[in-house]
Amino acid sequence: MTSLQKSKRVSWVSIILWVLRVTVIALVIYGSTVTLSSGKYAPSSWISLLIAGLAQGSIYALIALGYSLVYGIMLMINFAHGEVYMAGAFVSFFVADALEQSGFLQAQPLVTIFILLLSAMATSTLVALILERVAYRKLQNAPRMISLITAIGASFFLQYTFRGFFGSGFKAYPEFGAMWGRWTFGSVTVQVVQIVVAMAAILMMGGLYWFVEKTKTGKSMRAVSEDKEIAS
Incomplete structure (x- = not known):
């Protein structure tokens, strides 16, 4: 397989992935719009769900x-x-x-x-x-x-x-x-553990970024990921 064929193959894969991403985002936006317009959940419930999602997403991140x-x-x-x-x-x-x-x-x-x-x-x-x-x-x-x-x-x-x-x-x-415990801000109730999880995740991600970007070991890891033969 020539380099041109490889580039075409990669470009088609990239296009398919971008189409999938746009489709998923569009479905999420459409579903959220329909749910919001139906009035099934109060604004405070949406904020609580958003905070819970951020806390859970921090763990996944x-x-x-x-x-x-x-x-x-x-x-x-x-x-x-x-x-x-x-x-x-x-x-x-x-x-x-x-x-x-x-x-x-x-x-x-x-x-x-x-x-x-x-x-x-x-x-x-x-x-x-x-x-x-x-x-x-x-x-x-x-x-x-x-x-x-x-x-x-x-x-x-x-x-x-x-x-x-x-x-x-x-x-x-x-x-x-x-x-x-729980903290109440107006009509919104937030669990303390959710805030702690989100803050801890942000601190750890910041620490990892500093480790990879600023330390000698982190730079070595980046070099290996770029080109293992040259790094060795």
Whole structure:
């Protein structure tokens, strides 16, 4: 295949993707307009839904950042990326449950949050390191299909391992006093935890941007993602 044919192929893919994006955006705008004109929801309800969506979207954005970093450097679709986050969430839940039963959570809620963050980050980091060392490192020069199948297998392995140990039932974190409170602005009620999640996501994304753009390690990562042979 010549370079001209490749460029034509890429251009057609880009056109199709742009058409899909415009279609999705148009459908969202149309659905929102119809719902707004029907008067089914009050303006305060829309604002509450918007804030909840921003908080939930912030979590997805953080996960997507890690996902894109892995793909940009390793050129591999890591299907087990969500399970790495899941491992940290599970461990921090059981740590929170133990601290609640001991009474430490009620006595030191801020310290508890710090401990939970450390336990979640440490667990996810450990799982990611083990996964990379055992499953991915030897496949760096392998065909992409093999890496893809390995990632899917790693995803299923982590899912069913955690399901076997902890079950698949719903689990909720203990309440952290003021963290689960509500703030009222006129007719709009906002959960404190939603604001905390959104602010934490913004800070973490800003920190990641600084790390990638300003530090030597981050610049090395960018160089590898641009051209692995030259960077090495």
